[in-house]
Amino acid sequence: MSEANTTEEGGTTASKQDTVTLPARPRSRTDLLRSGFGRNLGLVVALVVLCLVGVATAGDTFATGANVLTILRLAAVVGVVSVGMTFVITGGGIDLSVGAMVALASVWATTLATQQLAVDYGWIFMVSTALVVGAACGLVNGLLVAYGKIVPFVATLAMLASARGLAEIISDRRTQIITVNSFADFFGGSLIGVPVLIWIFLLVAAAGWVVLNRTTFGRRTFAVGGNAEAARLAGIEVQRHTVALYVLAGLCCGIAAVMLMARTTTGSSTHGQLYELDAIAAVVIGGTLLSGGRGTIVGTVFGVLIFTTLNNVFTLNNLSISAQSVAKGAIIVVAVLLQQRLARRSTSS
Amino acid sequence: MTDLLNMMGIVKEFPGVRALDGVDLDVRAGEVHCLLGQNGAGKSTLIRVLTGAHQPDAGMIRINDEAVQLNSPTAAIQRGIAAIYQELDLVPDLTVAENIFLGHEPSRYGFSRTHEANTKARSILQGLGHPEIPTHRSVGSLPAAGQQVVSMARALSREARLIVMDEPSAVLDPEEVSNLFRVIRGLTDSGVAVVYISHRLEEIREIGDRVTVLKDGATVATGLDARETPTKELIQLMTGRSIEYVFPPRNEVPDTAPVVLEVVDLSRPGEFAGVGFDVRAGEILGLAGLVGSGRSEVLETLYGARRAATGFVRVDGAVLRPGRVQDAVKAGVGLAPEERKSQALLLDEAVFKNITVSTLGRFASSGFLNSRAEREEARKLAVALDVRPAGVDQPVRNLSGGNQQKVVLARWLLRECRVLLLDEPTRGVDVGARSEIYGLIRSLASNGVAIVLVSSEVEEVLGLSDRVVVLREGRAVHTGPAQEIDEHQVLDLVMEGSAR
Numbered sequence: 056m057s058e059a060n061t062t063e064e065g066g067t068t069a070s071k072q073d074t075v076t077l078p079a080r081p082r083s084r085t086d087l088l089r090s091g092f093g094r095n096l097g098l099v100v101a102l103v104v105l106c107l108v109g110v111a112t113a114g115d116t117f118a119t120g121a122n123v124l125t126i127l128r129l130a131a132v133v134g135v136v137s138v139g140m141t142f143v144i145t146g147g148g149i150d151l152s153v154g155a156m157v158a159l160a161s162v163w164a165t166t167l168a169t170q171q172l173a174v175d176y177g178w179i180f181m182v183s184t185a186l187v188v189g190a191a192c193g194l195v196n197g198l199l200v201a202y203g204k205i206v207p208f209v210a211t212l213a214m215l216a217s218a219r220g221l222a223e224i225i226s227d228r229r230t231q232i233i234t235v236n237s238f239a240d241f242f243g244g245s246l247i248g249v250p251v252l253i254w255i256f257l258l259v260a261a262a263g264w265v266v267l268n269r270t271t272f273g274r275r276t277f278a279v280g281g282n283a284e285a286a287r288l289a290g291i292e293v294q295r296h297t298v299a300l301y302v303l304a305g306l307c308c309g310i311a312a313v314m315l316m317a318r319t320t321t322g323s324s325t326h327g328q329l330y331e332l333d334a335i336a337a338v339v340i341g342g343t344l345l346s347g348g349r350g351t352i353v354g355t356v357f358g359v360l361i362f363t364t365l366n367n368v369f370t371l372n373n374l375s376i377s378a379q380s381v382a383k384g385a386i387i388v389v390a391v392l393l394q395q396r397l398a399r400r401s402t403s404s
Numbered sequence: 405m406t407d408l409l410n411m412m413g414i415v416k417e418f419p420g421v422r423a424l425d426g427v428d429l430d431v432r433a434g435e436v437h438c439l440l441g442q443n444g445a446g447k448s449t450l451i452r453v454l455t456g457a458h459q460p461d462a463g464m465i466r467i468n469d470e471a472v473q474l475n476s477p478t479a480a481i482q483r484g485i486a487a488i489y490q491e492l493d494l495v496p497d498l499t500v501a502e503n504i505f506l507g508h509e510p511s512r513y514g515f516s517r518t519h520e521a522n523t524k525a526r527s528i529l530q531g532l533g534h535p536e537i538p539t540h541r542s543v544g545s546l547p548a549a550g551q552q553v554v555s556m557a558r559a560l561s562r563e564a565r566l567i568v569m570d571e572p573s574a575v576l577d578p579e580e581v582s583n584l585f586r587v588i589r590g591l592t593d594s595g596v597a598v599v600y601i602s603h604r605l606e607e608i609r610e611i612g613d614r615v616t617v618l619k620d621g622a623t624v625a626t627g628l629d630a631r632e633t634p635t636k637e638l639i640q641l642m643t644g645r646s647i648e649y650v651f652p653p654r655n656e657v658p659d660t661a662p663v664v665l666e667v668v669d670l671s672r673p674g675e676f677a678g679v680g681f682d683v684r685a686g687e688i689l690g691l692a693g694l695v696g697s698g699r700s701e702v703l704e705t706l707y708g709a710r711r712a713a714t715g716f717v718r719v720d721g722a723v724l725r726p727g728r729v730q731d732a733v734k735a736g737v738g739l740a741p742e743e744r745k746s747q748a749l750l751l752d753e754a755v756f757k758n759i760t761v762s763t764l765g766r767f768a769s770s771g772f773l774n775s776r777a778e779r780e781e782a783r784k785l786a787v788a789l790d791v792r793p794a795g796v797d798q799p800v801r802n803l804s805g806g807n808q809q810k811v812v813l814a815r816w817l818l819r820e821c822r823v824l825l826l827d828e829p830t831r832g833v834d835v836g837a838r839s840e841i842y843g844l845i846r847s848l849a850s851n852g853v854a855i856v857l858v859s860s861e862v863e864e865v866l867g868l869s870d871r872v873v874v875l876r877e878g879r880a881v882h883t884g885p886a887q888e889i890d891e892h893q894v895l896d897l898v899m900e901g902s903a904r
Contacts, residue, residue: 265772269772269773269775270768270771270772270773271764271765271768271771271773272771273773274757274761274764274773275761275764277750277753277757278750278753278757278761281750281751281752281753282746282749282750282751284746284747285746285747285748285749285750286750286761287709287729288707288709288729288739288741288747288748289733289748289761289762289815290729290730290732290733290734290762291761291762292730348750348752348753349752
């Protein structure tokens with residue numbers, strides 16, 4: 056017995072030494088690439104390159120404070136949508152209905168009735184209407200996916216169609232002008248020189264990062280997206296969690312609707328057109344896996360900034376929207392190719 | 405006899421790990437060559453190199469004295485090398501015949517010939533002793549043993565000269581195993597070489613010709629006689645230390661110990677009926693039975709992962725709502741499922757996240773996680789259970805089977821479970837780590853946990869449990885103390901329904 060013990064201990068120390076010395080060498084490089092900073096490094100470089108191109112081609116108009124704020128203001132709306140999308144995709148789903156939910160929320164929040172309430176009791180009524188509409192649509196999505204067992208792609212595709220349709224019915228396909236001055240004043244205003252819209256984007260992104268990385272909700276999101284069966288057997292309420300993810304995405308759409316209403320001072324059934332593609336593209340090039348289980352808010356924010364800056368540079372150079380689309384597609388492909396190379400490197404062991 | 409295959413000085417590195425560090429392997433035509441080694445010794449990696457899935461960083465591969473480069477799985481297949489993997493690589497939604505001929509479908513002018521495929525598939529299955537498997541059914545609807553046969557039929561359809569079998573017996577019943585051996589003998593008689601990987605030494609003795617032992621990515625012995633080499637020597641070669649395959653001593657469970665888990669008249673149509681038993685605090689109850697006897701189903705049902713049709717489960721006197729995992733977990737029940745990788749682990753997540761996933765509430769205040777406390781607790785458990793390597797920040801994927809199992813146990817240990825359900829706790833765990841897992845399970849029981857153990861290895865059930873329930877076709881045919889029954893009696897019960 057005592058002999059066996061000593062040999063066993065000998066084995067232990069030997070293998071511990073192995074594990075200490077072996078991994079040190081080849082890891083350092085991949086570790087850096089895999090760490091949050093390293094993964095985002097590529098995105099930072101891409102953004103910097105874009106900015107350099109902007110400065111080189113349209114330096115006098117691009118590199119101004121006003122233009123930077125314009126870029127950020129444009130990025131803010133789709134950015135908030137993308138934060139919600141990051142949660143859904145990390146949790147193993149997808150939401151195609153975000154643009155339609157933005158439209159429906161904006162229309163519902165700008166009907167004459169809602170605006171009258173806002174005039175009487177304050178703009179908070181318009182905001183809460185938008186948020187409730189967004190969250191309710193998300194709830195329907197979530198229930199269909201989690202309990203109706205409909206594939207997320209299909210369930211949210213149905214919502215995409217019907218939410219925009221409902222928005223058209225409510226608005227009678229007319230653009231609804233916002234006449235509530237207090238609303239326009241608050242959301243159109245600035246705080247310490249920075250537009251309120253940008254503050255909202257920053258807040259949502261920061262909150263999203265905290266929730267995803269520092270809370271039980273976030274941890275469960277990774278678990279559900281990474282291995283739903285294991286999560287279920289570990290005692291996580293997978294269905295309830297899935298519903299919560301879609302509600303969160305819907306809520307983000309409600310916030311985005313408010314921001315869009317402020318930027319355009321209208322509510323319209325054509326708002327948020329193709330937001331689903333912009334948001335998914337931003338999430339994917341940011342480094343979130345479409346198959347779920349891995350996601351990053353910081354990456355998503357960079358993804359949004361890259362696309363918005365690209366638009367801005369193209370617009371300043373008087374290039375067509377079509378050319379922008381081509382460049383967008385190319386960026387998506389390159390980013391995903393790079394991402395796959397990293398993923399392969401990290402799972403090959 | 406000339407060598408069919410020579411592998412010399414094979415080296416394969418992954419980021420952070422040197423998985424293979426100079427492996428040699430010689431296989432002759434017509435022999436069953438067994439590959440032994442602990443988890444993490446490099447067996448799987450070696451197989452992947454041989455089948456072209458991985459490219460070696462150094463070393464040489466010769467087939468029939470001709471140096472070859474196996475750049476891709478296709479290249480390996482063309483050289484006559486086929487493999488049956490541990491995790492079956494079948495497409496569940498395709499039919500049996502389509503799976504067998506996947507990649508080389510019988511066709512004419514680009515149109516597939518379904519009838520021909522079915523006929524050929526039938527004749528291959530016939531040769532394997534399984535004419536009853538319908539070639540037009542989808543593979544996903546077959547039981548595990550049937551899928552294994554399909555996997556083997558696929559290898560045969562390639563007319564392979566060398567077939568690698570990675571733990572083919574893991575999902576098979578004793579009867580199926582003897583059938584497998586019959587097939588293997590038929591293959592070797594016709595000159596095919598088989599590389600056979602298994603953790604079960606008795607199988608290696610029965611079917612093997614020669615043995616190569618791997619340890620820490622290198623060959624430590626080769627060409628050993630599979631029948632004559634003493635077990636002790638093999639274990640010593642594999643582990644580098646001499647240990648016996650021992651079960652920890654039982655401790656007396658007093659009659660006064662409270663009954664923690666009561667299972668009353670549990671049934672699920674088509675799976676099992678009228679199953680009932682009690683487990684006291686500190687007691688290990690073993691469920692023995694063949695694959696398909698309902699043993700895993702019983703376990704999953706009392707965990708709530710399946711909904712019971714009749715009957716109920718009580719933990720500490722409180723009835724659990726059927727089909728609610730959350731209820732069971734709240735009541736203090738934990739499950740270490742059979743399929744660790746797909747049912748228990750988040751493979752790409754860090755060890756500590758896998759340990760704390762069922763106990764997140766404890767590390768959170770109003771939803772915010774304290775990762776430092778999480779890591780700290782996980783590290784303590786990792787040290788206590790001797791999880792290797794010890795770092796809790798690396799992904800679980802990098803750990804060997806035995807260490808992954810320890811992570812699952814640590815998860816429920818952290819939750820301070822009242823009842824622990826273990827489904828095949830040592831499946832895919834190598835000999836050296838097994839005794840450790842056994843000791844761990846026993847010490848959990850000593851701390852007052854009620855444990856239900858399911859295992860296809862009768863020896864394990866008898867050696868580890870205090871009491872056993874023998875299941876046959878979904879019904880309990882025997883319940884009694886583990887010491888009062890031996891392996892033969894259990895096998896008789898399992899096969900015949902009565903002890904002779």
